[in-house]
Amino acid sequence: MGGDQKVGRRAARTWGSNKMTSFVAEASRALRRIISSPISVMEVCGTHTVSIFRSGIRSLLPPELRLVSGPGCPVCVTDQGEIDCALSLLDSGVVLAAYGDMFRVPGKSGSLASRREMGFDARVVTSALDLIEIALESPSREVVFLAVGFETTAPATAALLLEASQRRIHNLSVLSFHKCTPPALAALSSDPELKLSGFLLPGHVSVILGHEPFRFLADDGGLPAVIAGFDPEQIMAGLVEIALQHQRGEARLGSVYGRAVRPGGNDKARSLMDRVFVRRDSCWRGLGPLADSGMALREEYSEFDAERRFSLAPVRGTPPHGCKCGEVLTGRIFPPECALFGTGCTPASPAGPCMVSAEGACGAFFRFYRRNGGSRCV
Amino acid sequence: MRIGLGHGSGGRQSQELVQALLGPFYERGIGPELEDSALLPGGYAMTVDGFTVSPRVFPGGDIGHLCVCGCVNDLAVRGAAPDFLGIGLIIEEGFPTEELSLYMESAARTCSSLGMRLAAGDTKVVPSGAVDGVYFSGTAFGKLRRDTPLQATNIRVGDSLIVSGPIGRHGAAIAASRFNLSVSDLESDCAPLWPALEPLLAVDGLRCMRDCTRGGLGAVLCEWGEATGKHLSLEEASIPIDDRVRSLCDVLGFDPLYMACEGCIIAACEPSEATTVLQLLSASPLCAEAALIGEVTDGEPEGMVSMRTYIGGERLVDMPFGELLPRIC
Secondary structure, three states: OHHHHHHHHHHHOOOOOHHHHHHHHHHHHHHHHHOOOOEEEEEOOHHHHHHHHHOOHHHHOOOOEEEEEOOOOHHHHEOHHHHHHHHHHHOOOOEEEEEHHHOOOOEOOEOHHHHHHOOOOEEEEOOOOHHHHHHHHOOOOOEEEEEOOOOOOHHHHHHHHHHHHHOOOOOEEEEEOOEOHHHHHHHHHOOOOOOOOEEEEEHHHHHHHOOHHHHHHHHOOOOOEEEEOOOHHHHHHHHHHHHHHHHHOOOOEEEOOHHHOOOOOOHHHHHHHHHHEEEEEEEEOOOEEEEEEEEEEOHHHHHHEHHHHOOOOOOOOOOOOOOOHHHHOOOOOOHHHOOOEOOOEOOOOOOOHHHHOOOOHHHHHHHHHEEHHHOEEO | OOOOHHHHOOOHHHHHHHHHHHHHHHHOOOOOOOOOOEEEOOOEEEEEEEEOOOOOEEOOEEHHHHHHHHHHHHHHOOOEOOOEEEEEEEEEOOOOHHHHHHHHHHHHHHHHHHOOEEEEEEEEEEOOOOOOOEEEEEEEEEEEOOOOOOOHHHOOOOOEEEEOOOOOHHHHHHHHHHOOOOOOOOOOOOOOOHHHHHHHHHOOOEEEEEEOOOOHHHHHHHHHHHHHOOEEEEEHHHOOOOHHHHHHHHHHOOOHHHOOOOOOEEEEEOHHHHHHHHHHHHOOHHHOOOEEEEEEEOOOOOOOEEEEOOOOOEEEEOOOOOOOOOOOO
16 A cells, blocks of 8 residues: 555665765765855745754754745644634534644634544544545534645545545535645745745655746746755755855756656646645735635535535634744744743643644754753754 | 643653642652652552553554553563562453453463463443443552662763663554554564563662653653753664664654653663673563663753754754654553
């Protein structure tokens, strides 16, 4: 099965070999040689963020290289209004299923986890297709999938909708808050305040979308943009490539993800998405409303649209008082610069999603790098 | 507040729950010390442990074997022999007796291999749906085989940290079963460690040992850091981790440091005794990959654990928080 192959492929790799360690050391030296004045590079994938912190890459970078985390954590970019809208569904007695990372994200009326503890039926699923079984097991109940994430998770939601439609499972619906990556990058790359020097582009999303949707960053925005995988080795290689381009005054779209990313992306996954979803305006935490950046269900699948079925109309929400997740995930501040970090906001009592999501920048800073507002760090 | 699954994860929330539950006992001066088993007057140790693992049969063991191993290892890390066991069963109405017999057979085999006697037991049957199949509860009692107690408060700056084998195998095997990932030859490390640990009890410079169950190696080391106020420094490249465990963690987004073990312990000892401890452990096939993974320092950050990563970077190892995977043991 798929999972087995994935495990096998990864096991085949020689993890932590001396070869990899010496490559990272070499890349670290190269960055010090290349970078002479301050540059800011944004990584736009939550998996990159976690890998960077878990492997301690930050401690190997020259001080002139400012690595900021962008809007790459699917749970974090979901607008507060969307979170509140989903939580409100529980009041109507539905079974609400979501990926585990969403469970502790705080909304106006608690989180999915806290409401589950109160007896509401919120369930963790590891695959969108799990919803089929849940819906068939409880034919008398409305079962809703809270679908968040980028072009990486949207194909699975599309597959769920196709299956539900084919099997005529009428007690199942999807609350789609899926978002498209390129519009967010367009907004960030043209923001003069951020002064970004380049993008480390998300490997997983690029596997689906290919190169083309990111080309504007280099061609129009004049920014080096490099697609990278998730091993420390590939992340360092991506950073070296960005630094080199920057130093030479070049701006190209590159890839250090090897054969995993085909320039044309994955046609099958894209056509799955196209069959089911249509672009719509969507509201992002930290970025606000962005035109054509969301994925709504097409008319043909409207009977499975939870927004229609339950007459929901998500409005832009207000983040919890003092929470600066919006600024964090757009690279305007580092997590310890938020007054709540480490005191009013911890993994135990999170004020915002960036502290509680496994891929959030605040949580990564707290767990791996720096605590208590930065007074103690590794 | 209500109990969440995170309270059962072995990390920060479990710690807070236990502290809250013990409040009434501590207020009256009759609370326990928080080690894997309790030292009793007369040179005995005692432990209690519950087992709810799902699935009940997993690669490398089953709930009956796990019940005995969990109890035996709790005693062993405090230097006590596995002398007596009590087993309590909470059984769901409709549960097949044939399956129950398999678990009791498996538990008896493990006890017998250790010379441990079943001294007490209890059965309760609850209506269908009140529990999921069968839950085991184990109580173990044994004679201490060492005069000076093994406990976290013994830990000193300079002490060596030694792990008895590859970490995270139990958690990974359960996760693989739970997520339908077939990983060939990945088995739980579930094993009774008394025979492997008994020779260590003669080492004077042995300070403390802990069973790395829920929360894994990471949670135990964080507890040691907090209990001693010292900084613990780890070397990632020295920590034995099976490639299959690492791959599975990569795929599922887990950190092997926090994956449960059921046949792996961490020991702190005087640095001059590290070689002896490693040699004694390696003599047992269960601990053939024992390794020196770090030390206790007077550095920063105090009371916390940091790690030099395999690529030479630095990171913290923080107390895990929240629900990783429920019903792991």
